Amino acid sequence: MSQNHANFEGRLHFIQNLLRERLGSNVAKIEPIQYDPESPFKYNNFVYRITLPSSPSVARNDSSHGARQPGTAPLPESAKEFIIRLTNPDAAGMHAQTRVENEVAMISLASAALSAFKPHLVPAVYGWGSAASPSSQGWILQELMPGIPVSEAFDSMPDEAKTKVLAQMADILKALQDFRLPSSIEQYGGVTFDSAGQVISTAMTSVGSGPWLLYEDYFRDRLNRALQQADSNPYIKGWHANGVRERLNAFVESGVPAQFKDLGCRDAKSIVHADFTPDNLLYDASTQCITALIDYDFACILHPSYEFLRSFSGAGGQFQGWSDIESSEQTALRDAKLNGFPSPLPENTKDGVKWDVAKIWEDELERLDVQRPRTIKGIEKVANVDAVLRSVLPWRVTNSDVLRMQSEAVILKCRNENEAQLIKLLHHLGF
Template sequence: MAVTNQNHANYQARLDFIQHLLHDRLDLKEDAEIVPIQYDPECPFKYNNSVYRISLPLPLPLDKSTKDKARQPGCVPIPAGTKTLIMRLSNPIAEGMNPETRIENEVAIITLASTALSSFHPHVVPSIYGWASAAPPSSQGWILQELMPGTPVNEAFKTLDLPQKQKIFAQMAQLLKALQDYEIPASITGFGGVTIDENGRIVSTAMTSVGLGPWPSYEAHFIDRLALALRKADANSYIKGWRANGVRDRLDCFVERGVPAQFESLSSKRDRVIVHADFTTNNLLFDAASERITALIDYDFACILHPSYEFLRSFDGAGGQFRGWSGDEASEQTAMREAKLRGFPSPIPPTVPDGVKWDVAKTWEDELEKLDVRRPRTIAGIDSVADVDTTLRSILPWRVTNSDVLWLQSEEVIVSCRNENEEQLVKLLGRLGF
């Protein structure tokens, strides 16, 4: 079946690649045990990475763990006695991922995050032991890293009561505060991705999930991404550049005049922080007995951007992401957006099945407030930026542009989604004055 080919093609070749690499780098005399993590061969969507748990035949002795004296940038020696490791293999056909910089960006961001979060004991950022670029002509990018203790928070999150969730949120707020407070090195001059130069310095480069950048400003980042989205919309046989009904002309005017106007209210627009961009409960590990977060993992989408961007991309499970105008002023999501901007009502609305979890969102907000974490309520102008981001998302609706989901839907459903999205896009542009 076609679905199997998405992720299962070359499965054995990947295992053989890892075995060969381990034998070469660690001088293994026997094969290691290699077990895929969160792997479904029939998943219809391409994984960004294939992730494996490595169990070595014997604990690593000191002389083998330190044999490579000329270590790669961002790497540390594998501790003597190590028995288990993690191997991440980048998927060369992952949707929207830039192979030129993705491995280098992840290594560099992990290096920065390790310093930013160095006050947490035990450490919560995995150490890197080796890596190889995914940039052509390389056939396979990879990162060999530390296996962090704990289980994903999302596996237990629904079963936790509110006081237990509050403990998790308190720790998440501490992590976010530390990332926000970290002083970005002077060698990183732009907004976007990062890499490591020939002198070992971490410097600006293209953003992994975009393939463009770095940019001189947060605003330029959005303008460039909007232009890219419009080029991709031109190539989409369903969207056809949104040229029907005059929508494209309105979009072009918005990019030229509207985006600069939207950023006028963001007085902190020059601020830059480490943005994880996938800071969710499935990328947090914790120890269930102590209810302590043990790791923040998966820096695939991480970048250097304005602190508002974290709230546009992260925190599902903690009250949800902060989104722009939705078109339904009476919806609970709109009410939640206003609460995050202006303050939560007292008492908060009751939580109903499949509705907004007001108690969870308020608890998360309270923990952010305790530490004075920069958040929607304290980032003046984030609502205007969120509207720009919503426009960006609307130009390339997932169900009409993602190659993995298109073949799962009928032509009728795709066209219906396209037309519904155009209606929403027209309403959004109208609200923005275009």
Template sequence: MNHNHANFQARLDFIRNLLLERFGADASTEAKIDPIQYDPDSPFKYNNFVYRITLPSPPSAAGNNNSHEPRQPGTTPLPADSKAFIMRLTNPDAEGMHAHARVENEVAVISLAAAALSGFKPHVIPSVRCCPEHQLANYLIAWLSGKRKASLPRSEILKALQDFQLPSSIEQYGGVTFDGAGQIVSTAMTSVGSGPWHLYEDCFRDRLERALRQADVNPYIRGWHANGVRKRLEAFVESGVPAQFKALESRDDKTIFHADFTPDNLLYDASTQRITALIDYDFACILHPSYEFLRSFSGAGGQFQAGRISNPMAKMWEEELERLDVWRPRTMGGISTVADVDAVLRCILPWRVTNSDVLRMQSEAVIRKCRDENEAQLVGLLRHLGF
């Protein structure tokens, strides 16, 4: 059976039990549970399993709205008239996701983003209603009223995220969580499994070193020891990374990093021509503003790679950012040197040679061809950087 579908009934049972616990027997037995964007035959592991839950009546009608229960940090009560909401269950087998503080990180980032975008009407950040303390449970959020996906991310949203003053309790780069007093503080980065870091540069150095350790156990890459590539990589990590970051201006700045700021994660109401939601904070964290341009905006203005924006919509995107004076690659001195470091990081663990789902779908010949092509690209990058 497909790895995603193996526990399908177990997830439904978990949801029914959770509804029984929070809203009573009627809600549990009569609720409608609809999987969202779920393909039982998908060859790729889902990061989360997402469901729309529709209750037979608002929880408050049966006196089960839990309004007097202590709330966890970052959550708000379910509105009295709510009958529908979204439930996300994290997939413990998701590729490249680390369980430590994963749920807390996402809820904390949503709290920060909600504060940053509080002036937007309608509100574009989902409200977290509860965070069940269970290894499978992610969180409940209010149902989002988007009609269709947006065609271009709004520069106003990016501007608000950049300008937001982070709480002084967030002292480092990386993930965020809640401390015992409910303050948002720094923690490990969900997509990396390590951190936090005092310096933006340290984030890259740590990730490069971890990538090399992972490359050591990959049967195709074998640590990039062939042809002397590994020694060149180690020299780059040791002396090249610090040199690259010297050119980055304002390198101590921190901002909310969404990590997947694309049309797929924007909901749009055609009748009002307004974005109604920015969703999916799975990889979100706190990093330098440059990193959003290195990892986001695919299909929506382009990522910044190899010293340029990699998308034909770049001119339109640049004009929109310039209109609002958003901090962007053209105004970030030194971003091209950081982009080079990020390019090396991407090349050490090429997706088509390391992702377990992709490997199953390719022949040995194709995998080895991809590996050799990637080595050539990596060697070219290192030569360009003087290593």
């Protein structure tokens, strides 16, 4: 039995009690969504589709003090289907203190930013419970949005349909970038609610620290934390061998500020979904219209450049930093995003760059004057800092789920290959 499945019945019991308390329902159909009981990787959340036999007799989305919880909407009288998201307390790298609060607050911000879209694209939240206490099960009860994931059909779509979907994605991204954040959000990082229900800055869920006054402070903090974790890893041993650690320390001290020196609009803050991919976009196949942007688990407030470092796989690709092992066409794609696409476009290759999709995406971003790699001065240097961050804690040498499935020889091989790549990256950056 996988670690995900170990508490399967306990989660169902929790949901049944929650539905009884919140909705007055003793009978409900509870279906796991995208759940593989044999998955060797820990899920960040367990997601369930809830179907009631009739409309709920109780509509409690209030706190113990009688006022509606911040970030929630009234429960529609006719609603019979919902989504419940349960946080996984064992999820790797996720910090519980304000995890649920951050997701709900980011949903409320995204809902305001995308309020002009009809029908609405952001699921309403009807109730939530914090995961802050070690004994607390975090949860969110929210609206079931219509549609199927764009990822299920995108590759087989004709160019005209792909263009329509990418144009809508660009519209959504533009609205998120242009949204004027509340003055109560003063720093970069995560968000939560204060005692008056205002959205305020707090630690970032996927980091466990923050908020930060400067965008570069976010990266410096993450690098320092990554190095601390590397110190306790039995394979990496802090990268102290071969003088790599001294070079990393020097990069954090002087390289990070230098890389951010030329970043355009350095103080800009934006809603960043951080997982803006076809998997998290739903659409109606009959109309080719996007119907929802879902899953705000990693959403945060950061510089607009950060969305391109974390999102858009399957839609032109993420914007990545320098690497000595990337293919020549990946290098060419990054150059095209910065300086313009070649004409004619290179041929698409199997499992390689989809040049036609990348060009359509760029054209749609340009049409709306969306901030993007070509217009964000210095983004390539920020991407290089992100590349160092990713290399300090390589997934195949640090993820507990992956380590369980690999032999000692394979782990050591991955470790040595990553060290060689890290050395080349630091040399490329002058360290």
